[in-house]
Amino acid sequence: MEVFHAHFTEYAYPMHVHDAWTLLIVDDGAVRYDLDRHEHGTPLGTVTLLPPHVPHNGSPATPDGFRKRVVYLDTSRLGSDLIGRAVDTPGLRDPVLRLRVGQLHGALAHPGDELEAESRLSLVGERLCEHLRRTATAEHRPDPVLARSLRELLDARVVDGVSLEEAARLLHAHPAHLVRAFSGAYGIAPHQYLMSRRVGRARRLLLDGLAPGEAASAAGFYDQAHLTRHFKKLVGVTPGRYRRSSR
CATH class of the missing domain: 2.60.120.280 (Regulatory protein AraC)
Structure with a gap:
């Protein structure tokens, strides 16, 4: 709230x-x-x-x-x-x-x-x-089918994105179980996977000549600052420097 x-x-x-x-x-x-x-x-x-x-x-x-x-x-x-x-x-x-x-x-x-x-x-x-509730943490069993279903959903919604609540509703799973199943299967959290896909898309757009602000919007980022933060984390340089170095 x-x-x-x-x-x-x-x-x-x-x-x-x-x-x-x-x-x-x-x-x-x-x-x-x-x-x-x-x-x-x-x-x-x-x-x-x-x-x-x-x-x-x-x-x-x-x-x-x-x-x-x-x-x-x-x-x-x-x-x-x-x-x-x-x-x-x-x-x-x-x-x-x-x-x-x-x-x-x-x-x-x-x-x-x-x-x-x-x-x-x-x-x-x-x-x-x-x-x-004084309950011990239950053993979380692997659920590769659910993990794959979430990955396919994220792949289909790279730019538009999907909320955890909507994903849980579409896949008929508890949100926490959804996160655990995906992380256990792929060694990466759903939000990290989505951001890495968006960064990959932004890299291609930058190589095609788009400015960082345009690439941010086209790849599904909130704004250029949002792209820069995740791009630098995953690629090691800012989008602008990456674009200039590719010429």
């Missing part, structure tokens, strides 16, 4: 509630807060999940304040039946989850990377549910 990054040194939140789930990581400092009349904190490396409709506050727990990143999730991601469990254990010590939440923030910062953001959000939501 919303992303919020902030650095507070003295400000203290009064008691308040949210309509959404609050998924919080603290990068510097620490926060102390009361949730349902119980005091909690944010030890380094933890992930904090505050449930909707439950009063809480928040204030710096260190002299230099705190720097935080927050994602607000609606109840379609986490059901209201999990609120009680979240009240009992809002602090989650899970390095993998924290890493994935950080990666989600990174993906959300870049327009055009919606498939990556959807994929990362799906895996984050799955792991949060596992914590709240």
